[in-house]
Amino acid sequence: MLSSQLVFELRAMFRTGATPAALIARIAERHAGDPHLDATVRAYFRDAFHIPMIRIGLEQVQDIAAGGDVPGLTERYAPQIARTRHEWDDTVAAGGEAVPDPESIPELAASWGRMDDEARAFVRRLIATASRSQASAAALAVLLDRQLSPTG
Amino acid sequence: MNPNIEVDPSRTGPRTYFAADRTDPRFQIEACVRTVGGENVLSFIVVAQLRDGTRGRVRGSEFFAAMMDHFAGIGVDVIEGQWETTNPDWTANLDAFNRVTGSSNVTEAVAATLVPTGRYATRHGFTNVAVVTASPVGARGRYTEILVQFRR
Numbered sequence: 001m002l003s004s005q006l007v008f009e010l011r012a013m014f015r016t017g018a019t020p021a022a023l024i025a026r027i028a029e030r031h032a033g034d035p036h037l038d039a040t041v042r043a044y045f046r047d048a049f050h051i052p053m054i055r056i057g058l059e060q061v062q063d064i065a066a067g068g069d070v071p072g073l074t075e076r077y078a079p080q081i082a083r084t085r086h087e088w089d090d091t092v093a094a095g096g097e098a099v100p101d102p103e104s105i106p107e108l109a110a111s112w113g114r115m116d117d118e119a120r121a122f123v124r125r126l127i128a129t130a131s132r133s134q135a136s137a138a139a140l141a142v143l144l145d146r147q148l149s150p151t152g
Numbered sequence: 153m154n155p156n157i158e159v160d161p162s163r164t165g166p167r168t169y170f171a172a173d174r175t176d177p178r179f180q181i182e183a184c185v186r187t188v189g190g191e192n193v194l195s196f197i198v199v200a201q202l203r204d205g206t207r208g209r210v211r212g213s214e215f216f217a218a219m220m221d222h223f224a225g226i227g228v229d230v231i232e233g234q235w236e237t238t239n240p241d242w243t244a245n246l247d248a249f250n251r252v253t254g255s256s257n258v259t260e261a262v263a264a265t266l267v268p269t270g271r272y273a274t275r276h277g278f279t280n281v282a283v284v285t286a287s288p289v290g291a292r293g294r295y296t297e298i299l300v301q302f303r304r
Contacts, residue, residue: 039163039170039182052186052195055238072238076297118259121282125260129285 002040006030007048011088014049017146020077021064024056028065037061050084051077078143079136099131153221154214169196169222171215179208181215183223191229193301194219203241216272231273231302233264245269246298254293260286264300278302 010023018026027037027044034040038058045051054077060070085092102108102123112120158174167186173179183196196219200212220228235246248267252258261281264270270281280303287297 036163042182046184046186050186052184052193052232053182053197053234055197055234055236055242057239057241060239070238076236076238118261121261122259125283125286126289129287129289132285133287133289 002043002047003030007044010044010048014081015089015146017143017149019074019143020054020081021069021073024061024064028061032065037065045077048088049081050087051080074143075136075140079132079139082139082142083135099128102127153218154210156209157214157218159218159222164222166226169219171218173208173210176208178202179210179215181219183219185223185226185228188230192223192227193230193232194223194228195232195234197242199242201244212268213272213275216269216276220276229303231269231276231278233269233273233298233300233302235267235269235298235300237296246295249298250293250295253295260292264298264302270300270302273302277304280304 006027010018010026013023013026023045024041027041031037031040036058038056038061041056041061042054045054056070056073064070102120103112108123115123156174157171160170160172163170167184169181169183171181179199181196181198183194185192185194187193196216198212198215198219200210200215201207233245235243235249237243237246245267249260249263252263252266253260256263258266260283264281264283265274265279282301282303284299284301285297286295286299288295
C-alpha cells in the first residue's frame with residue numbers, strides 16, 4: 001500500500017534537488033523490511049513521477065539504503081522525472097522537449113521525399129535522441145543548480 | 153500456462169501484473185500498463201535467467217504470454233522496451249541488440265525484433281517496430297540506452 005503522504009514528500013524532495021538515489025533511500029527508509037522493496041520503489045516512481053518502470057533491482061535498492069549509489073542512476077532518471085513533471089506538478093506548465101518534425105527543417109525538406117522509410121526513421125531517431133540528450137543535460141543542470149543553491 | 157507461474161494477487165490489478173516462478177522467486181515478471189495519448193502502453197521487466205546463466209522453470213516467453221493474457225481485457229496497444237545499463241543483471245535485451253548491431257548491417261528496427269522481447273512481441277503480432285531513441289547516437293554495438301515500441 002503506497003502512502004500518499006510519502007508521494008507528496010517525494011515530489012517535494014525532487015523539487016528541492018533530491019537525486020533519484022535520495023528518493024529511493026527515503027522510500028527504503030519508510031518501507032524497511034519490505035521483501036519486494038525494489039517493486040515498491042517502482043510503484044512509488046510510477047505514482048509520484050509517472051516513471052513506468054525504473055530498472056533497479058533489490059540489491060541496488062539495498063545498497064542505496066546503506067548509503068551507496070548506482071552509477072548512471074541520476075543521469076538516466078533525473079531527466080525522466082523532469083520530463084514528466086508537468087504531469088504531476090501543477091506548478092509547472094507543459095512544454096519543453098518538443099522534437100522538431102524533420103520535414104519542417106529546410107535543409108531536409110527538399111530531400112525528405114526521396115528518402116525511403118528506413119532512412120526517414122533513422123533521421124527521426126537521430127533527432128529524437130539528440131533532443132532527449134539536450135533535454136537531459138538541461139534537467140541535470142537544473143538539478144545541480146538546486147543542489148548548489150543556498151536555499152536548495 | 154506453465155503451472156509454475158504464480159501470480160501475486162496483492163500486487164496485481166487491472167493495470168499491474170506480478171508473477172514469479174513458484175519454485176524459485178528470483179525468476180519473475182513485473183508489468184504495468186499506462187495510457188499515453190489514447191494508447192495503452194505496456195512496460196515490463198522479466199527475469200528468466202540470471203547473470204551466471206542459471207535458468208528457472210519458467211521461460212521468458214511463458215512469463216510474457218501469461219502477462220499478455222492478463223492484460224487481454226484492457227488491451228495493449230504498445231509494448232515498450234527500455235533497454236539500458238542501470239542494472240547489470242537486466243541487460244539481456246541490450247546485450248543482444250548490441251551483438252546484432254555490432255556484427256551485422258541490419259537496421260536497428262530489425263535488430264529490435266531479434267532480441268528476446270522483440271521475439272516475444274512479434275510472435276504476439278506486434279510487428280510494427282519503432283526505435284524511438286538509441287543512445288549514444290550511431291553507436292552500433294555499444295548502445296547504452298534504447299527505447300523501442302512495438303505495435304500491431
